[in-house]
Amino acid sequence: MLKCLKCGKTHRGFKIMCECGGILEYIDEKSGNFNSLLKRQFLDIRRYLNFLPAKEEFLPKLTPPVTPIVEREIKGVKVFFKLDYLMPSGSFKDRGTYITIAKLKEEGIREVTLDSSGNAALSLALFAKSEGIKAHLFIPEHTSEGKKRLLKLLGAEVHEIEGSRMEVHERAKNYQGGVYISHWYNPYFIEGTKTVAYEVYEQVGSLDYALAPTGSGTMFLGIYKGFKDLEKLEKVGIPKMVAVQGKGYESLCKRSAEKSQLAEGIAIPNPPRREQMTEVLKNTKGTCVSVGDEEIKNALEELLSMGFLVEPTSAVTYAGFKALLEKEYFERGSRVLIPLTGSGLKNI
Amino acid sequence: MLKCLKCGKTHRGFKIMCECGGILEYIDEKSGNFNSLLKRQFLDIRRYLNFLPAKEEFLPKLTPPVTPIVEREIKGVKVFFKLDYLMPSGSFKDRGTYITIAKLKEEGIREVTLDSSGNAALSLALFAKSEGIKAHLFIPEHTSEGKKRLLKLLGAEVHEIEGSRMEVHERAKNYQGGVYISHWYNPYFIEGTKTVAYEVYEQVGSLDYALAPTGSGTMFLGIYKGFKDLEKLEKVGIPKMVAVQGKGYESLCKRSAEKSQLAEGIAIPNPPRREQMTEVLKNTKGTCVSVGDEEIKNALEELLSMGFLVEPTSAVTYAGFKALLEKEYFERGSRVLIPLTGSGLKNI
Numbered sequence: 119m120l121k122c123l124k125c126g127k128t129h130r131g132f133k134i135m136c137e138c139g140g141i142l143e144y145i146d147e148k149s150g151n152f153n154s155l156l157k158r159q160f161l162d163i164r165r166y167l168n169f170l171p172a173k174e175e176f177l178p179k180l181t182p183p184v185t186p187i188v189e190r191e192i193k194g195v196k197v198f199f200k201l202d203y204l205m206p207s208g209s210f211k212d213r214g215t216y217i218t219i220a221k222l223k224e225e226g227i228r229e230v231t232l233d234s235s236g237n238a239a240l241s242l243a244l245f246a247k248s249e250g251i252k253a254h255l256f257i258p259e260h261t262s263e264g265k266k267r268l269l270k271l272l273g274a275e276v277h278e279i280e281g282s283r284m285e286v287h288e289r290a291k292n293y294q295g296g297v298y299i300s301h302w303y304n305p306y307f308i309e310g311t312k313t314v315a316y317e318v319y320e321q322v323g324s325l326d327y328a329l330a331p332t333g334s335g336t337m338f339l340g341i342y343k344g345f346k347d348l349e350k351l352e353k354v355g356i357p358k359m360v361a362v363q364g365k366g367y368e369s370l371c372k373r374s375a376e377k378s379q380l381a382e383g384i385a386i387p388n389p390p391r392r393e394q395m396t397e398v399l400k401n402t403k404g405t406c407v408s409v410g411d412e413e414i415k416n417a418l419e420e421l422l423s424m425g426f427l428v429e430p431t432s433a434v435t436y437a438g439f440k441a442l443l444e445k446e447y448f449e450r451g452s453r454v455l456i457p458l459t460g461s462g463l464k465n466i
Numbered sequence: 467m468l469k470c471l472k473c474g475k476t477h478r479g480f481k482i483m484c485e486c487g488g489i490l491e492y493i494d495e496k497s498g499n500f501n502s503l504l505k506r507q508f509l510d511i512r513r514y515l516n517f518l519p520a521k522e523e524f525l526p527k528l529t530p531p532v533t534p535i536v537e538r539e540i541k542g543v544k545v546f547f548k549l550d551y552l553m554p555s556g557s558f559k560d561r562g563t564y565i566t567i568a569k570l571k572e573e574g575i576r577e578v579t580l581d582s583s584g585n586a587a588l589s590l591a592l593f594a595k596s597e598g599i600k601a602h603l604f605i606p607e608h609t610s611e612g613k614k615r616l617l618k619l620l621g622a623e624v625h626e627i628e629g630s631r632m633e634v635h636e637r638a639k640n641y642q643g644g645v646y647i648s649h650w651y652n653p654y655f656i657e658g659t660k661t662v663a664y665e666v667y668e669q670v671g672s673l674d675y676a677l678a679p680t681g682s683g684t685m686f687l688g689i690y691k692g693f694k695d696l697e698k699l700e701k702v703g704i705p706k707m708v709a710v711q712g713k714g715y716e717s718l719c720k721r722s723a724e725k726s727q728l729a730e731g732i733a734i735p736n737p738p739r740r741e742q743m744t745e746v747l748k749n750t751k752g753t754c755v756s757v758g759d760e761e762i763k764n765a766l767e768e769l770l771s772m773g774f775l776v777e778p779t780s781a782v783t784y785a786g787f788k789a790l791l792e793k794e795y796f797e798r799g800s801r802v803l804i805p806l807t808g809s810g811l812k813n814i
Contacts, residue, residue, distance in 0.1 A: 161509060161669060162534045180773040181534040183552055186510045188527050204531055204552045206773060208811050248773030271770065321509060422619065425528040425554060425596030463556050463811040 120305055121145045123394060132225045134303040141391055142305040144171055152319075152351040163216060166316045169347060171309050172220035180248050182212045187321045190424065193443055194450045198322055200314065200457045203428055208461035211241035213314065214307030214336055218299060219245045221306045228252060230299045233290035235283055235382060236265060237460055238301050243272040256290035258283060264464070283385060302334040302390050308343055311336050315344020318455060325357040327448065328455040331434045332361035332370065332406075333384030335391045337457060342398045357455065359404035361395065362438030364414075370395055371406035380414040383431030383460065405447070409437040416440075421458070429460040468653055469493045471742060480573045482651040489739055490653040492519055500667075500699040511564060514664045517695060519657050520568035528596050530560045535669045538772065541791055542798040546670055548662065548805045551776055556809035559589035561662065562655035562684055566647060567593050569654045576600060578647045581638035583631055583730060584613060585808055586649050591620040604638035606631060612812070631733060650682040650738050656691055659684050663692020666803060673705040675796065676803040679782045680709035680718065680754075681732030683739045685805060690746045705803065707752035709743065710786030712762075718743055719754040728762040731779030731808065753795070757785040764788075769806070777808040 120129040124140025136142055148155070148169060155168040163182045167174060188199045202210040215238075222230065232242050233256035246253040253274040257266070261278070269276050277293075279286045291298055301307045314337070318325065328345070330338035338361055348354040364381025365374040369392050378385070389395070399406060409417075414430055417437035421428055435456050448454060468477040472488025484490055496503070496517060503516040511530045515522065536547045550558040563586075570578065580590050581604035594601040601622040605614070609626070617624050625641075627634045639646055649655045662685070666673065676693070678686035686709055696702040712729025713722040717740050726733070737743070747754060757765075762778055765785035769776055783804050796802060 161532045161665070178773075179536050179538065181536060183531050183534045183549070184509045186529040186531045188529060190527065201531070201554065204554065206549065206552065207775065208809075244773050244775065247771055273771075317509070423595055423621075425526075425592050427555065427592065461556075461811055463809055 119145050132221050132227060132297070132306070134298065134300055134305070141303065141394060144305045144309050146171065148347070148351070150351065152348060155351075163213065163313055166313050169316065170217055170313070171306065172217050173224060176220045176223040178216055178219045178245050178249055180206050180245055182206065182216055184317050187318070188424070189322070195443065195448045196451065196453045197439070198318065198325070198453065198455050199424070199426065200318060200455060201426065202314065202457045202459050203432065203461040207237070207241040207244045208464060209237035209241060210311065210314070210337060210457065210459045211238045211301070212245070213340070214301055214310035215241040215245045217310035218304060218306045219249055219251070222251065222299070223249065227297050229296035230254070231256070231290055231293050231296040232299055232301065233257070233286045234301070235385070236261060237383060239269060239274075240265065243269050243274040246274065247272045252296060254293065254295045256286050256293070258286050284388065301336055302386075307336055308340050311340025312344035312347070314457060315341050315348060319348050319354060322453075324354050324453070325455050326452040327360055328357040329360040329362055329435050329439055330457060331384050331431060331459055332363050332395065333367070333386035334389045335395045337459060338395060339391060339398065341455070341457070342402070356402055359398050359402045360438065360442070361399065361404070361406040362435045363406065363408040364434060365408050365410040368406070368408045370399065371408045374408060374410070376410050378409070378411050378414065380411045380430040381409070381434050383429075384434065407438045407441050409434055409441060413437040413441065426458055427462040428458045429462045429465055432458045432460045432462070435459070467493050480569050480575060480645070480654070482646065482648055482653070489651065489742060492653045492657050494519065496695070496699070498699065500696060503699075511561065511661055514661050517664065518565055518661070519654060520565050521572060524568045524571040526564055526567045526593050526597055528554050528593055530554065530564055532665050535666070536772070537670070543791065543796045544799065544801045545787070546666065546673070546801065546803050547772070547774065548666065548803060549774070550662065550805050550807050551780065551809040555585070555589040555592045556812060557585035557589060558659065558662070558685060558805065558807045559586045559649070560593070561688070562649055562652075562658035563589040563593045565658035566652060566654045567597055567599070570599065570647070571597065575645050577644035578602070579604070579638055579641050579644040580647055580649065581605070581634045582649070583733070584609060585731060587617060587622075588613065591617050591622040594622065595620045600644060602641065602643045604634050604641070606634050632736065649684055655684055656688050659688025660692035660695070662805060663689050663696060667696050667702060670801075672702050672801070673803050674800040675708055676705040677708040677710055677783050677787055678805060679732050679779060679807055680711050680743065681715070681734035682737045683743045685807060686743060687739060687746065689803070689805070690750070704750055707746050707750045708786065708790070709747065709752070709754040710783045711754065711756040712782060713756050713758040716754070716756045718747065719756045722756060722758070724758050726757070726759050726762065728759045728778040729757070729782050731777075732782065755786045755789050757782055757789060761785040761789065774806055775810040776806045777810045777813055780806045780808045780810070783807070
């Protein structure tokens with residue numbers, strides 16, 4: 119069941135917004151014990167099927183893995199890097215796309231529209247192609263040629279839009295060609311990304327802090343939602359949530375004059391779920407930090423030297439971690455999650 | 467314990483060849499029950515630590531995942547695609563590198579030499595970098611600039627060699643700079659790749675056929691060795707092994723006049739483990755099939771349309787499957803493994 123965060127009205131089926139303009143959240147009244155609800159015969163995302171709004175018969179054939187965690191001790195803090203770029207399309211977006219596609223199939227929707235600067239578009243194009251769903255993709259004109267070629271190769275109808283990321287979004291929203299499934303709004307997307315929390319809990323237990331690169335907030339809100347479930351089912355404590363943003367595009371921290379170029383994947387100054395994210399920061403006593411290109415570049419180099427082949431937007435999170443570490447934000451011995459969200463292989 | 471397949475002499479430590487020139491195999495006298503030896507607290511390669519010649523304290527920090535399987539029914543045959551390209555360096559080689567590095571660390575070896583046309587070099591460079599091991603990499607001069615740049619960025623000492631793949635191999639073998647760890651010979655590499663079989667067995671049970679892209683044979687022999695273990699521990703039947711090779715570079719099928727360009731990752735006309743592979747084909751009543759560029763190109767397109775972003779060498783295996791399907795090689799209802807070995811993201 120979907121519930122409007124503004125007027126409280128409930129909805130069924132696939133919907134990305136309430137008639138009142140409010141943001142929707144998927145509500146599940148699951149109860150029981152986390153461990154006993156696990157589908158242990160699966161070593162992939164289907165382990166968590168009992169917690170997901172997807173019926174087995176509608177699941178996409180393409181299946182996201184459980185991504186590995188690499189543990190490192192950094193200046194007295196226990197860091198858990200989650201390699202969420204090891205996904206079929208090279209980014210964590212596949213989690214959200216997986217559940218979204220399952221719901222679209224259940225509802226019989228075969229033609230969709232999405233706007234994205236890159237990873238979400240590639241993820242949708244890949245899953246849509248493999249399920250025979252028609253995808254209209256609105257992307258900024260300056261998207262790399264290689265990415266555009268790949269999207270077309272995957273059979274997507276690509277609409278290149280001149281202008282800012284917000285203009286791309288407006289054009290997609292008003293397009294008449296397919297059901298608009300914006301991952302900024304789509305509540306099913308977060309139902310997919312919340313599996314990160316389930317995996318982390320199975321892999322390393324509870325956390326004190328969870329960082330997330332935060333533009334539209336699909337990873338940030340997903341991690342939080344997953345831990346909310348775990349709190350209810352297992353009495354696991356919810357980590358303090360830390361939003362890391364790119365300078366010049368902050369929506370939760372104070373807006374900087376400097377504009378980051380490298381954080382392109384999260385350069386979203388007005389995310390629709392901003393209020394929801396502010397609420398999470400408050401509820402978990404978390405914080406927001408923003409970083410610039412110099413810090414991102416350094417973080418990317420360090421990640422590479424630890425063996426993580428990630429793209430610059432992924433390095434934002436580690437840069438934020440380092441900035442907070444510098445300020446002695448984390449208590450000694452804290453357990454901190456740093457999800458690494460996008461593959462760097464495509465930038466070779 | 468390592469055993470020479472020629473003279474029978476046994477060895478300990480890290481060694482890639484017997485003094486007599488014979489190929490080495492790692493021998494383990496593991497007994498017991500597969501399921502009870504699993505380390506179920508891990509959802510990654512460490513699940514199988516009890517079957518691997520690696521001590522926990524020497525394992526690399528960078529951890530390969532359990533890769534997902536996608537099941538498809540193709541003309542009456544049950545095909546299991548294993549997404550083994552969803553690895554830290556983008557190829558299945560990470561399995562072999564992982565165990566090799568563990569053994570090198572155990573033996574205190576901090577400087578190594580390898581020759582590779584691509585994926586094995588990238589895999590070693592990544593793991594070596596993250597463990598502070600110095601890597602000398604011998605690669606063909608015509609390797610793509612992007613790949614060369616990445617290897618250097620990872621701190622490897624790159625030696626570009628003019629000439630054929632066999633010449634690159636000769637130059638590396640005779641180099642005096644570090645311990646030579648050729649994955650063509652290195653028995654620990656196969657100890658890593660054999661985990662594919664363990665995963666497949668946990669994920670979907672037993673198979674009738676297992677295909678593998680076959681150049682030096684690290685995947686082919688790994689799958690076989692893993693199933694040999696499973697036969698001993700669980701009485702699981704060993705699948706018929708099918709080697710798929712590129713035309714013009716066959717070592718197990720009849721050599722073609724046509725030379726495949728797209729199967730570059732397996733263009734190894736004289737692999738050191740050829741005899742061992744011939745033996746496996748005989749023992750399992752398997753077969754060898756070779757494919758040309760036209761077939762590989764078509765197979766690659768079909769794989770992409772199923773949502774698999776793989777590189778051309780990965781498509782060789784599916785091309786081989788289609789060629790055998792055409793000849794009605796597989797019985798109706800057969801269960802067939804097709805590992806997809808290398809990511810296509812790096813070719814965008």
